[in-house]
Amino acid sequence: MAAMCPVCRRQPPADKYRPFCSKRCADVDLQRWFSGSYVIPGGSDEPLGEDGEED
Ligand SMILES: [Zn+2]
Numbered sequence: 001m002a003a004m005c006p007v008c009r010r011q012p013p014a015d016k017y018r019p020f021c022s023k024r025c026a027d028v029d030l031q032r033w034f035s036g037s038y039v040i041p042g043g044s045d046e047p048l049g050e051d052g053e054e055d
Contacts, residue, residue, distance in 0.1 A: 002012050007025035020026040 005021035007028045011021035013019045017026045
């Protein structure tokens with residue numbers, strides 16, 4: 001039947017963020033993709049830092 005969000009598995013996918021239920025879950029999945037090479041601290045809404053990066 002209805003597929004649940006693969007991240008939290010508690011809510012059905014939202015049209016806007018399929019197959020995830022929210023941007024947060026989409027971000028979580030994205031971070032998994034980048035895990036190991038790219039770590040985002042906290043639960044920021046921004047995909048990239050605003051303060052630049054360390055050199
Ligand atoms: Zn979710």
